[in-house]
Amino acid sequence: MCRSLMLALLVLGTTTCSAEAAEWNVGVSKIVITPESPTWLSGYGSRDKPAQGKVHDLYAKALAFESGDGTRLVLVTCDLGSMHWGIVRPVAAAIEKQHKLPQANLIINVSHTHCAPEIAAERPVFYSLSDESEAAIVDYIEQQLVPKLTTLVGQALDDLSPAKILVSQSTASFGKSRRFPTDDGFVNRQNDDGVTDDDVPVMQVVAPDGKLRAVMFGYACHNTTLDFYKYCGDYAGFAQYDVEAAHPEAIALFLMGCGGDQNPYPRHGPQALEYCRQHGRELADAVERAIQAEPIEVHGPLQVAHETVQLALEPLPPRAQLEREANSGNAYKQRKAKYLLNELDTHGKVMTEQPCPLTVARFGDQLLFVAISGETVVDYSRTSKLEFAGPMVWVAGYCTDVFAYLPSQRVLLEGGYEGRTGIVHQLTPTPFAPSVENTVMGGIRRLVKQVSR
Ligand SMILES: [Zn+2]
Known part of the structure; x- marks a missing residue:
């Protein structure tokens, strides 16, 4: 398209089509997704009543990328506890129809906040909800969430316009392993010596006039500081509000990393909201440090590859x-x-198998983006960053279908909640076979090869 535009401009005798404008078009959008009436809240099986008000609004936000050759990718981030095909499919189908964007080039990531409407596919086995509560959730999904996500993605694609993409990194340390070894196996407790991923990857989208349009940042940690009955984005919600307050011209997006076995500490109890604000502040400060550092400019082209691997399960x-x-x-x-x-x-x-969608997107030589489904544990981001080092490697978990905890081989063999026992709450019939990590990493390796041609 740009070539014909350049030809047209040459014919007109002007030379204003800059190389920069041709390199990336980026679109940004955001939409409030707070339910219009109270619903059951996500994540804790012990909940006994619907939401009672809100701390702040919940959002879905989108970044649409288009490289010079027309390849597009849309990343959606949501202040939600879960995501599944029952929501992704109708959104992707509408977007494919309206905007010709293939389903494989749409990634929907959730922050896993436990103070959002409970939309998880596994809610029939996780809770014993009344017909009224279930109807309110179905109504929210069908009448509010699906139409809003469709609008959001459409708006991001309509907003595609020339931009510069910059990436940098810093760290935060309130997220820690929640897998504590005891004589009776691994229990859910703060483990300062456990495996973590402190990285805070940051992407800035900058308009040609220098205006900051979007800041996307990631962190690998459950959004479970809070355990009360109000809608709230938890630490990720506060961090997004803080970053937007510091950069009112931009939207801030939180992309959940491989935080399946990580919790924010301290958490819960009477001071939970204060802890939550502190964690949000720590994360927003980390984002600011990354912005102030020397970010790397990301060049094209964009290459996207997708595959759904089949994960073997233990016999029924x-x-x-x-x-x-x-x-x-x-x-x-x-x-x-x-x-x-x-x-x-x-x-x-x-x-007898659990489908696990995977997407890898390569942004030139500077950024390799890996999107994994399930409640992805931290080993997947650490392994990917070691194995594919060269470009900055940004690994998101909790994408598209949050079917169950996705353990690594280590976590599976260690056992405990993320390894085995958590499966009781999921539609995935039985725990994963020991091949789980090999199958997931094998899929990611194939995709990385595909986008590295
Ligand atoms: Zn979880």
Whole structure:
């Protein structure tokens, strides 16, 4: 397109089509997604009532990228606890129809805040919701969230205009491993000596006139400082508000990293909201340090590759065991067993593999972006950063389909909540087979090769 534009400008005798303008077009947009009426809140099985007001609004935000050859990618970030195909598919289908953007070039990432409407696909096994609560969630998804996400992505694509892309990094340290080893196995507790990823990758989108249009930043940590009944983006929500307050001309987007086994500390209790503001401030300060450092300009072209790998699962327990669990005293085991028995009765089988969508986007020689689905644990970002080092490697977890915890081989073999026991809350029938990390990393390696031609 730019070539014909340049020809036209040459014919007109002008030479104003700069190389910079041809390199990237970027579009930005944001939309409030706070439910219009109270819904059940995400993430904690112990919840016993719907939301009661809000601390601040929840947002979905989008960055649309288009490199000189017309390749496009849209990244959506949301102050939500979960995401799944029931939401992504209708949004992607509408966008494909209206804007010819392939579904594979749309990534929807969630911050995993536990103070958002509970939209998770696994809610029938996680909770025992009343018909009224379930209807309110379905109404929110169908009447508010899906149309708003569709509008948001469309607006970002309509906003595509020349921009410079800059990346840099800093660190924050309130996110720590929550896998604490004891004689009885790994328990959910702060482990200062555990495996973490402190990196805060930052992307700036700058207009040709120097105006900052967007700041996207990542961190690998659960948004679980809060455990109350108000809508709130948790630390990521506060960090976005703080960055936007410092740069009122820009939108700030939080992209969740591989924080599946990381919690913010301190957390919960009567001072939780204060802790949350502090963590948000620490993250916003880290973003500011990265902006003030010497960011690297990202050049094109953009190359995007997508693959869904199939993750092997442990075999389903015998029917007799499921029937026993369906009548056991443990409400979680009961609901999961009933769900699996119902699947067997309705479909004659249950899913024996878990599909895991993966996307890799290469931004020239400067940035390699890896998007993984599931509640991705921190080993995936650390391994990817080591293995694909050269460009800056930015790894996002919690993309497109947050089906269950996605353990690495280490976390799986260590066991504990993210390795094994958390699966009771998920639609994924059984824990992953030990091949899980090899299968995921194998998929990522193939995609990295594809975008590195
Ligand atoms: Zn989680």
